Structure formats: structure tokens, C-alpha cells
Amino acid sequence: MEDEAAGHPDDEAAVLIRFRQGEREAFEWLVRQYRQPAVGFAYHLTGDYHTAEDLAQDSFAYLLVYPERFDTRASFKTYLFTILRNKSIDSLRKRQRTLPVEAGKRRRPDSSFSGDYSGDNLPEGNRMPPPGREDPERMAIVHEEDQEWQRRLLTLKPDYRMAVYLVDVGEMSYTEAAAIMGRTTVSFKVLLHRARKKLRQIYEKEEWDCEASRRGTSVSRGSVPESPSAGV
Incomplete structure (x- = not known):
């Protein structure tokens, strides 16, 4: 060609x-x-x-x-x-x-295989x-994309996930993304705003949990009395 x-x-x-x-x-x-x-x-x-x-x-x-x-x-x-x-x-x-049984659960990228790794039926x-x-x-x-970001994205409902992907990864305009999702541009912008807000909330909660866990570990370590320094 x-x-x-x-x-x-x-x-x-x-x-x-x-x-x-x-x-x-x-x-x-x-x-x-x-x-x-x-x-x-x-x-x-x-x-x-x-x-x-x-x-x-x-x-x-x-x-x-x-x-x-x-x-x-x-x-x-x-x-x-x-x-x-x-x-x-x-x-x-x-x-x-x-x-x-798995309603509400999403398979992670690395757990999507059922055991037939050869894929002979493909x-x-x-x-x-x-x-x-x-x-x-x-x-x-x-x-x-960063795998942590992907993991968070997969926790969103499909419409939110799709909106974020089209604009933030696919780099599409609001008009193009709205057309794909069958929405008006205004409706799509509202959806994207909510999706990004939800992602931010997930990130902030994980950061807070991580910090709380770290502080808990620090407190635990700090509660152990230090041995006197030699020569004091």
C-alpha cells in the first residue's frame, strides 16, 4: 500500500x-x-x-x-x-x-489468567x-501508566473509569469523549469532574491510611526505652 x-x-x-x-x-x-x-x-x-x-x-x-x-x-x-x-x-x-459470587469485584491486570497460560484455544x-x-x-x-493509578482507576464504576481514560490517557477532547459515551459535552464534563474527585478521594484515603500506619509503627518503636549511652 x-x-x-x-x-x-x-x-x-x-x-x-x-x-x-x-x-x-x-x-x-x-x-x-x-x-x-x-x-x-x-x-x-x-x-x-x-x-x-x-x-x-x-x-x-x-x-x-x-x-x-x-x-x-x-x-x-x-x-x-x-x-x-x-x-x-x-x-x-x-x-x-x-x-x-464476584459481583462488585474487578480482576486486577496480573490476575486475569484462569490457569490456561498457553492460550491454545485462542x-x-x-x-x-x-x-x-x-x-x-x-x-x-x-x-x-503508573500501576498504582491503574489500580485505583479499576475501583471506579465503568462510566467514571471510561471518562478518565478517554481524556487523561487517550488525550481526547471533551467533545470527542462525550460522543463516545453518548453524552452531551456538558453532561460529560460533570461526569469527568465526579470521576476525578472520586479518584482523588481514593488517593487521599490511601495516603492517610499509609501515614496512620507509619505513625503507629513509629509510636510502637518509640515506646521501647532506649538503653543508656555508654560512658554517660
Whole structure:
């Protein structure tokens, strides 16, 4: 394909026109450009890398089957993330129905494996390596943000998590993020404000607990009488 390394908006606009016309090479170019951001978005919403990969793959499959549904006047990333958002929400709902005992609990990134590390039941190219042979792309996504921040983010409800990710990680405008979430810009700003406030409260509580624990340890140590100094 001509502009293999194209990344300029004008280049992408031309690719999108060809994609909508059903050109396979144009579709493959878009997959290369947006696969990692798509997996990263789904991962931050679900906290499960396997699920994130599957959701991204499903979203691209939808685009491949229905290219004509994309409006070339719109942002491809916004369109892709909207599809991914809907699929992520469906996935979270199904998880809650199938895992009633774990209702309200979210799997941490490193505990998302069920024991089948080989991933033999996954399509070739989507298999995860066994422990000790980490896939570079997976590690790039898992470590793209500070892990403590990720952990706190995963404690938020899905809408809050999504709002923070789109703006603070995805660097989208309020208008773009609002479109993905199906909200007005004003409504989205309110949601984002509440989400950031909740994150700040979680952080402050953890800091307070940590300080309280530290002070408790200091008091405990300080209560032990010191032995007299030699020669006094």
C-alpha cells in the first residue's frame, strides 16, 4: 500500500475513503494504527487483557463486515471507541451475570489468567505467552501508566473509569469523549469532574491510611526505652 507509514490526517482521510469502499489493505492499515490504543482502552475498562484483546478483535471484525456504516466525515477513533465501549459494557454485564459470587469485584491486570497460560484455544497471533515470556505489546499496555493509578482507576464504576481514560490517557477532547459515551459535552464534563474527585478521594484515603500506619509503627518503636549511652 502506498503510504505505509502514513500518519498525517490527510493521509488517513484518504485511507478511510478506501476503507469505506471495502479495500482490505486500507482496513489492515487502520488495524495497525489503532489496535494497541483499542486494546489499551478495553483493558482499562475491563481490567483483563485477554478480554481486552477479544473485544478489540470483535470491534475490528465489525468494521470489516460493515465498512459502509462509517461516516468519513467523522473521526475514525471516535467511531471505533464507541463500538468498543458498547462491547465492553456488554462484556462487563455478562461477567456480572456469570460470576455472581464476584459481583462488585474487578480482576486486577496480573490476575486475569484462569490457569490456561498457553492460550491454545485462542486464534494464532492472539495467544498469550506463558509466565516468564511476556509479550512486549502486552507489557507496553499494562505499564503505560503508573500501576498504582491503574489500580485505583479499576475501583471506579465503568462510566467514571471510561471518562478518565478517554481524556487523561487517550488525550481526547471533551467533545470527542462525550460522543463516545453518548453524552452531551456538558453532561460529560460533570461526569469527568465526579470521576476525578472520586479518584482523588481514593488517593487521599490511601495516603492517610499509609501515614496512620507509619505513625503507629513509629509510636510502637518509640515506646521501647532506649538503653543508656555508654560512658554517660
